[in-house]
Amino acid sequence: MDARTESHLAALKTALQTLKDSGTDGFEGLLATVLSEVCGQPFRVASSGSQRGRDGDSAFDEGATYFEAKLYEDAVPQAAVSGKIVDLANDDKGQVDTWILCATSPVNSQHADKYRGSLAAIGIGCLILDWPPGTLPPLAVLLAMAAPRVERFVLDHSQDPSTVTGIRDDLDAVAADSQFADMSTNLRSMVRDGAVGLGLAKAANQAALVKAFSDRREARRLFGQPLAPMDKSGLAWAERPALVQRIQTAISGPPDNRVVLVLGDEGTGKSWLVAKGWSASQPTPLLAAFMASDLSMPEAINNLEEFLVSKLVSQTGGIVTDAIRKRWKRRFDGWRANPAPKHVRLVVWVDGLNQAISFPWARWIDAMAGFLEEIGGRLIVTTNNWHHSQIRWTVTTPLERVIVADWSEAELKGILEARGIRSDVLAAEVFGFLRNPRILGIAVELLDAREIERVDELTVGRLLFEHLRRHDADPTSAGSALDFAKTLKSHAEEMLERLKSQNHDDLTIFDLGKELNAVSRSRFFEPVEGESDLYAVRKEGLPLALGLALTSVLRKELRANRDPEAKLAEVMEPISALSETSDVVFAALQISFLQEGCPIEVQAALANISSACRMYPMIFIRRSRRWRSDLQSHS
Numbered sequence: 001m002d003a004r005t006e007s008h009l010a011a012l013k014t015a016l017q018t019l020k021d022s023g024t025d026g027f028e029g030l031l032a033t034v035l036s037e038v039c040g041q042p043f044r045v046a047s048s049g050s051q052r053g054r055d056g057d058s059a060f061d062e063g064a065t066y067f068e069a070k071l072y073e074d075a076v077p078q079a080a081v082s083g084k085i086v087d088l089a090n091d092d093k094g095q096v097d098t099w100i101l102c103a104t105s106p107v108n109s110q111h112a113d114k115y116r117g118s119l120a121a122i123g124i125g126c127l128i129l130d131w132p133p134g135t136l137p138p139l140a141v142l143l144a145m146a147a148p149r150v151e152r153f154v155l156d157h158s159q160d161p162s163t164v165t166g167i168r169d170d171l172d173a174v175a176a177d178s179q180f181a182d183m184s185t186n187l188r189s190m191v192r193d194g195a196v197g198l199g200l201a202k203a204a205n206q207a208a209l210v211k212a213f214s215d216r217r218e219a220r221r222l223f224g225q226p227l228a229p230m231d232k233s234g235l236a237w238a239e240r241p242a243l244v245q246r247i248q249t250a251i252s253g254p255p256d257n258r259v260v261l262v263l264g265d266e267g268t269g270k271s272w273l274v275a276k277g278w279s280a281s282q283p284t285p286l287l288a289a290f291m292a293s294d295l296s297m298p299e300a301i302n303n304l305e306e307f308l309v310s311k312l313v314s315q316t317g318g319i320v321t322d323a324i325r326k327r328w329k330r331r332f333d334g335w336r337a338n339p340a341p342k343h344v345r346l347v348v349w350v351d352g353l354n355q356a357i358s359f360p361w362a363r364w365i366d367a368m369a370g371f372l373e374e375i376g377g378r379l380i381v382t383t384n385n386w387h388h389s390q391i392r393w394t395v396t397t398p399l400e401r402v403i404v405a406d407w408s409e410a411e412l413k414g415i416l417e418a419r420g421i422r423s424d425v426l427a428a429e430v431f432g433f434l435r436n437p438r439i440l441g442i443a444v445e446l447l448d449a450r451e452i453e454r455v456d457e458l459t460v461g462r463l464l465f466e467h468l469r470r471h472d473a474d475p476t477s478a479g480s481a482l483d484f485a486k487t488l489k490s491h492a493e494e495m496l497e498r499l500k501s502q503n504h505d506d507l508t509i510f511d512l513g514k515e516l517n518a519v520s521r522s523r524f525f526e527p528v529e530g531e532s533d534l535y536a537v538r539k540e541g542l543p544l545a546l547g548l549a550l551t552s553v554l555r556k557e558l559r560a561n562r563d564p565e566a567k568l569a570e571v572m573e574p575i576s577a578l579s580e581t582s583d584v585v586f587a588a589l590q591i592s593f594l595q596e597g598c599p600i601e602v603q604a605a606l607a608n609i610s611s612a613c614r615m616y617p618m619i620f621i622r623r624s625r626r627w628r629s630d631l632q633s634h635s
Helices: 004-016 027-039 078-090 109-121 138-144 149-157 167-176 179-192 196-213 215-223 240-254 272-277 304-314 322-337 362-373 383-391 408-419 428-433 437-448 460-469 482-500 516-521 539-559 564-577 579-594 600-607 610-615 617-635
Strands: 043-045 064-074 098-103 125-129 259-263 284-291 348-350 375-381 401-405 509-511 525-528 529-538
Touching: 004 138, 004 348, 027 043, 027 098, 027 138, 027 149, 027 179, 064 078, 064 196, 078 098, 078 109, 098 109, 109 125, 109 322, 125 138, 138 149, 138 167, 138 179, 149 167, 179 610, 196 215, 196 272, 196 284, 196 322, 240 259, 240 375, 240 401, 259 272, 259 383, 272 348, 272 375, 272 600, 304 322, 304 362, 304 579, 322 362, 348 362, 362 375, 375 383, 383 525, 428 460, 437 460, 460 539, 460 579, 482 539, 482 564, 529 539, 539 564, 539 579, 539 600, 564 579, 564 610, 579 600
Parallel strands: 043 064, 064 098, 098 125, 259 375, 259 401, 284 348, 348 375
Antiparallel strands: 509 529, 525 529
């Protein structure tokens, strides 16, 4: 510490002693002002007395850090501090989230460790700002970090105004000391730590999630999927303000016992809607965001508090300790003691219930909804329509359904125009298929990567194949891409057998058995209306499934040193009875060129089916000519 700072420290200490010890117009009020300024988050002096913290102050619900502070001018009496800690322990549901010990004298380090440990045991944070000799005092450094606010407060509230007129010079002298830069940096980091108080924990929660929602790579790291509606580099999105407003109202309005159930087919933007609604809400509550695969029995239901605490801490990069658990338990208890807040305090969001169909969702939803109702929270879940039909009768908690459909024609046209894409050059079936936001995203990726040259080269089959290839990158998908391709192929092989035996009834329909996971998560399958134990291969997925089977059969023939073209003629005979014959051939041809390592002989056999060229549009002929050229160059 610089020698010239000593006299200013003495004057600053004298100025502090002219304030009242406690209250919003005394030293506690000064500390609230300074910490709010330095941390950028509100600090509030907790109410005193037997009803401490149960006064209905809205700042409690908005995430302010409530604290009590004590300024000791002489040696800190250990007995008095211990008595204060006992008092706080007896008020186990109070607002106090942090207790701050300030002194214009040094605090013994062993005593400081004892105070922190005792407060941690009852779920309260501890901040100690003392005045050791021979160095810049932490308390003085903190005050100098908000010098204009301190000057104004002291001049307004000093009980001896004539003695504090030079306080700004004293604060500026502390800031000019050679130790100030390093000490203020360390102190700022310490007081801004999420462990200090609820307001800071809430700010850290929001910062971490907004960062993820604004960056696809960060979102994939945190959530396992590129859930980033605020990423400006991503695909332009139709805002859907009416749906976003419904989520905002559920998130930022007063809580009740309803669960918000966001429903829609795969890839319609359910997750995007929740993320967008939360990030646009004012005030923005705490958010614990789970993927359905994060939940497992019995941990997820036996201790809901532990389950939530682990997620809230891990989302901000923290580590769950016993002290952290107790901090959150005290906060939950305080919320229970302060019922009926004006705004939702905590949102729990579970994305993609259909990812884990064996999990007892009805039981868990009822349990979590009950827990959140007690503390002023809200549960939001997303799932697809098929899975909702399986669980809707078993959930006893009231549900508010928010239906998310594919893009409307107008929305899709607007998105395409923003990308400079003419919608009128697309085939009708392709345009209809692109109304699904996930499929549209795949199409744009193909264009951006120049994997297709022109937008009119898009086909439903190609889009489905690319969707299949991206299976491994999608946490909502069932198993690996290889496993799912095998599933599709096995369905196609059974359909071929049915065609061979002239059994066209229920050709695409199967019993719901071991493929339950795939059916619940895939856009290749759909439920059969009125038949809860049956499902069907979707019409748009049929050519791809049969195309996979065709290429597999031809590769097998080649491995056996037989002519794949002769086998193809045999296999095509039953397929020719389908109206989708040309679609199947084209899908198989695309697959043969897009699959890595597909033998040229297989590609040639498929390309030589001249009848397909006559049945398919000009795009097929143009591509077939290009692919034939590729084949000839490899001959």
